[in-house]
Amino acid sequence: MMHGVATGDDGPAKDAAAYPRGRRPWLLLSYLTLLFVLSFVDRNMMRSMVDPIRASLGISDVQISLLEGAAFATLYSIMIIPMGFAADRFNRRTLLGTAVIGWSGMTMLAGFASSYRMLFVSRMGLGVGEAALQPCAMSMIRDSFPPQRRAWPLAIYTTAPLVGSALALVIGGALYGFAKSGGASSIPILGGIEPWQFAMVVPGLFGLCLGLTIFLFREPRRVDVDTGESAGLKDSLRHMRGNTGLYVLVFGAAVLWSLANTGWSAWLAPAIERQHHLPPEVVGPTAGTIALICSAIGSLGAGFLIDRRSLAGDRDAILKISIWLQALQIVPVIGMFTVQGTTGVWVCLALSNLLIGSMPIAAFAIITEITPGHHIGKIVALFNLAQNFLGQTIGSAVFAFVGEEVIGGPLGIAWAIILCYPLIMAVSLVLSVMLMRARRRFLARNG
Template sequence: MEVAEKDTDAGGLKSTPVNLRVGWMTVGILSLLTVLSVLDRSLLTLMVDPVMADLDLTETQMGALLGFAFGLFFFLGALPIGWALDRFSRPLVIWIGVTVWSIGTIGCGVAQSFSTFFASRAMVGSGEAVMGPGAQSLLPEFFPPEKLGFAFSVFSLSSSIGAGAAFAIGGLAGTLIDPRGIHEVFGLLDLRGWQLIFLMVGVPGLLMAFLIFLVPDPRRTKTTRTESTNYFDYFRLAKRYWRFLLPHHLGLLFTAGIAVAMVTWSPAFYQRVHGLSVGEVGAAMGVALTLGTVVALPIHARIVDRLYAKGKLDIHLRYMALSVLVAAPLAIATYAVSSVTLSLILFCLSKAFMCVYLSLPFVILQIVMPSNLRAKAASIVLVLNGILTLGLAPVLVAVVTEAMGGPQMVGYSLMICAAVLLPLSAFTLWFALKPVRAILTGKMEEGELPDASALALAAH
């Protein structure tokens, strides 16, 4: 389905000529590769004990493999990947990333020591850093701004689906292949079961990586391959747009922080306070978390796309601010009610409103950014999100819990964090509304359009 270039009501911006069939094919391929990435990164969590036993690892060493080896290189890799995506062929850069993490997964399967396993996990992390910035750079090329929210929400679901698929596929593989047993491969090799599982997951990735070459790489602005391909250009633009970017980033990080904290510490809450077993918590939270996000996120995106098409230029951030305000009392009540069933329902509902952070702020960021700086903008957010949310948010809850009296107070700690961070997110997002309208209409506060804004508008 070809969509010709046409004027929209959204501030006089023009929708880019796109082929929606190619666009949805791109969403499908990127989503499939994202599911693969989540499977590869999560596989080790299911193989902890056999890997520790065979490689004679300590708890600290395994913790380093699960977190530090992957996380550090995931975030370090984001910056050079963002530069490469804006400078070279995006499908080629994504192919390299998928190939690198697949080789890393294979490396985990043949590792014979902590150091080689660490290096392999680092390859997995650095390769997987390509998916977020790559998708954010490519998708705006195939969807006009008024349709981008829904497309991005569908792609964003791949992470949630991938987490479920990782446990399902990994669990099935662990059932069919004893991770601790010895298995003969083609009469040539004897491998431990966990090694064979890593190889079975890693090798197909080398072939699936070639799917990305089905995605065309639309021509970007003329400056993309010359001067505007480094982070100095991004930071010059960020300096002009700081009134939009600062509250945008803070609002996103506050919501992401409490979302991560709730997922991290809610299992402990249900075990300590409500007495559920590990198996009961896993099943109940898995359903509540997935259902709330999978059902709600596309609905939110559809509503926002329609309002944006009608000229509501700040709707992505305005809608997110209102959604997190609705989520706040639901999140607080999750840890206040005495019924475990009601608590899980409230948890699901809070996630249904909170999940907008997975899509809407990234969509408006890519609408604002010129095409040759999109991946860099996404990479910066990825690094900040990793450090301030994945790194600090769970620690914040732990500190508050300890300050309030110990492990049984984790529910109160989560209540306090939700009561502070979600309204704070809405408050900071409100400061980005006027600047984003000014950028998209070309009417800055001084009454004239800066050069960077002209670049952003030309990209659309």
């Protein structure tokens, strides 16, 4: 038995019969992408209000990094494996709807937090709910689109973290400014909380409504799960061992990419505020709007370019383009924190986001390419465990530690980005080049 071939990818005729047609898969993709956007809005909302939260709770940058990373990632990491197992075994629609309602409730609880401990606990609860999203969504996308039509849907879906992170700055800054100016004072219950708390509660309310709408969609029929193979975790790990080199490289390159880009984006707003003495209600909406527009254009453009090159016969296009874009991105990221004046900052931020989105497309495309359908939920869960626990937790904390404890001073976090980001990205690029060669051998061996 070949370990590397996903059993549902045997040919175009089989694909045409196995997958849904018409608007239904695209409507589902749109909804899943919206959920993915919401998840990143909820987990990143604090980024536009770091200094107000610090002042309100009397905490440090390192404690903020723990809220953004460890608090979220701890239970996320514990729960994502059983969530992946559940996504492979049970109704994904029901599981995902329950999870969205749960994490939205935790987002609202974070908004009512009056202590560091309560905020930490609510962030842990957020991680439990969001642990179900990726295994369910990637499994549903895989069962909705055949391999030869999967790159563009993945490009759309993987734009969500970039859009969600940008929207978190826009929405967070706007809601904070609205509440700070007294606009929320007449709203029952919400009018009596601090501006940063108000900005946390509102997205949670939206999420509760969005979670209920999942039941308007039909559960996709599972593809290639009738092969007689067990869907247990041991079998999924056995499949991964059969392709150890590929999985280690794709996991490693993506984790380091996440670590580097989470690090600078997590501290973007406070670094700019401290360097240029701007308030959160100015930096958040401005930076978020630029990131929203440019990251969406860049990610969708990268997906389109990859598809065009692949259709022209370049089987390495997905990694070639990703490697070039990642290498080019290093220059404007460093430029954001070294140029003089805010105009240069916004130009560098725009360029950084135009170049940021190719790695998630490449990683998920390769994982769905080499993973059979009865393993996809669990292996995507393992991938997200690594990416979120190591990337998010360590990324934000490493940059905060270097900035606060090693360099020190109000501009320490900016210098931490300048020093840490290119070093981490260099290692990720080396692994990406190795991954391209390993994938080339895999395709030559398995067709």
